Amino acid sequence: MDPNIFREYDIRGIVGQQLTDEIVATLARAIGTFLRNNGAKRIAIGFDARESSPRYCQILTRGLNASGCDVVQIGMVPTPVLYHTTFTQNVDGGVMITGSHNPADHNGFKVSLETASLFGSQIREIRDIALAGQFETGNGAVETIEVLDEYCRDIASRVNLGNRRLKVVVDAGNGMGGVTAVPVYKSLGVEVVELYAEPDSTFPNHHADPTVEENLHDLVAVVRENKADIGIAFDGDGDRIGVVDETGRIIWGDELMIPISRSVLAENPGATIISEVKCTQTLFDDIEKHGGKPLMWKAGHSIIKAKMKETGALLAGEMSGHIFFADRFYGFDDATYAGARLIEMLSNTDEPFSHFFAGLPKTYATPELRMPCPDDIKFDVVDRIADYFAREHNVITIDGARIQFEHGWGLVRPSNTQAILVLRFEADTDEELKEIRNVVETKVADFIKAS
Numbered sequence: 001m002d003p004n005i006f007r008e009y010d011i012r013g014i015v016g017q018q019l020t021d022e023i024v025a026t027l028a029r030a031i032g033t034f035l036r037n038n039g040a041k042r043i044a045i046g047f048d049a050r051e052s053s054p055r056y057c058q059i060l061t062r063g064l065n066a067s068g069c070d071v072v073q074i075g076m077v078p079t080p081v082l083y084h085t086t087f088t089q090n091v092d093g094g095v096m097i098t099g100s101h102n103p104a105d106h107n108g109f110k111v112s113l114e115t116a117s118l119f120g121s122q123i124r125e126i127r128d129i130a131l132a133g134q135f136e137t138g139n140g141a142v143e144t145i146e147v148l149d150e151y152c153r154d155i156a157s158r159v160n161l162g163n164r165r166l167k168v169v170v171d172a173g174n175g176m177g178g179v180t181a182v183p184v185y186k187s188l189g190v191e192v193v194e195l196y197a198e199p200d201s202t203f204p205n206h207h208a209d210p211t212v213e214e215n216l217h218d219l220v221a222v223v224r225e226n227k228a229d230i231g232i233a234f235d236g237d238g239d240r241i242g243v244v245d246e247t248g249r250i251i252w253g254d255e256l257m258i259p260i261s262r263s264v265l266a267e268n269p270g271a272t273i274i275s276e277v278k279c280t281q282t283l284f285d286d287i288e289k290h291g292g293k294p295l296m297w298k299a300g301h302s303i304i305k306a307k308m309k310e311t312g313a314l315l316a317g318e319m320s321g322h323i324f325f326a327d328r329f330y331g332f333d334d335a336t337y338a339g340a341r342l343i344e345m346l347s348n349t350d351e352p353f354s355h356f357f358a359g360l361p362k363t364y365a366t367p368e369l370r371m372p373c374p375d376d377i378k379f380d381v382v383d384r385i386a387d388y389f390a391r392e393h394n395v396i397t398i399d400g401a402r403i404q405f406e407h408g409w410g411l412v413r414p415s416n417t418q419a420i421l422v423l424r425f426e427a428d429t430d431e432e433l434k435e436i437r438n439v440v441e442t443k444v445a446d447f448i449k450a451s
Contacts, residue, residue, distance in 0.1 A: 006127040008416035009302045012108025015052045028063020030130035040092035044072045046082035047097035049199030068138020078176035078238030080334035101209035101235040119302035162348035169193040169231040171219040173208030174200035177234025180336040210242020220248040232339045240321035241335035245353040254279035257317040259356035274316035277399045298399035364433040365426040373421045377451040378414040407432045410440040
C-alpha cells in the first residue's frame with residue numbers, strides 16, 4: 001500500500017495502481033475499524049460518476065459490514081449530498097467515494113465521523129490501522145435510501161428570491177454538480193442554460209475544476225451568447241464553485257467572498273467570517289469595514305469546517321471555491337447552495353452581478369504558484385523564510401509564512417499533499433508585485449539550495 005494515498009483531508013490515488021480492489025478492501029476494513037473505535041456504527045455511503053466508483057461502493061460496503069458497521073447506501077450523488085445526509089438522516093458518519101476535481105483515472109474517499117470531516121491525525125490513524133491489519137469484526141446490515149429529492153427541497157427552502165427573473169448558465173463539467181444545481185435552480189423559477197450537466201466518467205468536454213481558467217472558457221462564451229445574468233461552474237463532486245459575471249469576467253473564490261460576506265453581515269451584524277491565508281487582503285479589510293470579525297485560518301475544507309464550529313463563524317470561504325455557510329445552512333461546503341445564495345442576492349437587486357464588485361480597490365495578484373521542494377525539507381524551508389523576513393516585516397505563521405510588505409504581501413506554505421511549496425503574491429501595483437515576488441522567490445530558492 002502506497003502511504004502517499006493518505007492525504008491531509010482525504011484518501012486518494014490512481015485507480016488500479018495506488019487503489020487496486022485489494023487495497024480498497026483493506027481501506028474499507030480500516031475505515032470501518034476507525035469508525036467503530038469512535039462509537040460510530042451506522043454509516044452512509046455515496047459515490048460520484050467515475051467508472052470505478054460503483055465497484056468501490058460495493059467493496060467498501062462489504063468491508064464496513066465485516067468491521068461491524070451497518071451501511072446506508074445513498075447512490076450516485078454529489079459530495080454535499082453525503083454531508084447533508086450525515087446532518088439529516090439517522091447515521092453516525094459517512095464515506096464519499098469521489099475523485100473530486102482530479103483526472104478521470106483518480107478516485108478517493110472523504111470520511112466523516114458524525115457530521116465532521118476527518119483530517120490530519122484522524123486520516124493517519126486510518127493509515128496506521130490499514131498498515132497494521134488489525135480490524136474490528138462483525139456482521140453489519142445494508143440498507144438503500146433515496147435522499148436527492150429531500151436534499152433539493154431543503155436547499156430550495158433556505159433561499160428567499162426576489163421578483164427579478166434570472167437567466168443562469170450552469171456548467172457542471174460532466175461532474176456531479178448538475179445533478180443538484182439544475183433541479184434546485186429550476187425549482188426556484190430560474191431560467192437555466194445547461195452546459196455539460198450530465199455526469200460522464202470520461203469528462204469529455206473539459207476538466208471539472210473551476211479554479212483553472214481554461215476550464216471556464218465555454219462558460220464565459222455561453223454566458224455572453226445568452227446574455228445570462230451569471231454563470232456558475234462546479235468541480236467534479238460539487239463542493240467547489242466557480243463564477244463568471246454577466247460580462248464573462250471570472251470571479252475567483254476570494255473575491256466572490258466579498259459580496260457574500262456583505263450579504264451575511266447585513267443580516268448578522270458583527271458575525272465572524274473565516275478565510276484562508278491565500279486570500280486577498282481586500283476580503284479581510286472589507287469584512288472589517290462592514291462590521292464583521294475577519295479570521296484568517298489554514299487552508300483545507302475539513303480544517304475550516306472545524307474552525308467554524310469552534311468559533312461560531314457564520315461563513316467561510318477559500319480561494320479554491322469552497323464556500324461554507326452556517327448562516328441559514330449546516331456549515332459545510334456546498335456549491336449548489338452557494339450558487340443559490342448568489343442567485344438570491346442577484347434576484348433582490350436590479351443591478352448586474354458585476355455591480356457587487358464596483359468600488360473595490362484595484363490590486364495585482366498572482367495565481368497559486370508551485371515551486372518544487374523535497375518533502376523532507378519543505379517545512380524547514382518555510383520556517384527559515386518566516387525567521388528571515390520576521391527581522392523587518394510582520395509575518396503571519398498560521399499556515400506557512402504570509403509576509404506583510406508596505407504595499408502587499410507574499411505567501412510561502414508547504415503543500416499538505418505534494419513535494420512542493422505553494423506561493424502567492426498580492427500588491428497595490430504591478431511593479432510592487434514583481435518586486436515582492438522577486439525578493440521572496442529568490443530567498444526561497446536560496447534556502448532550498450542550501451538545505
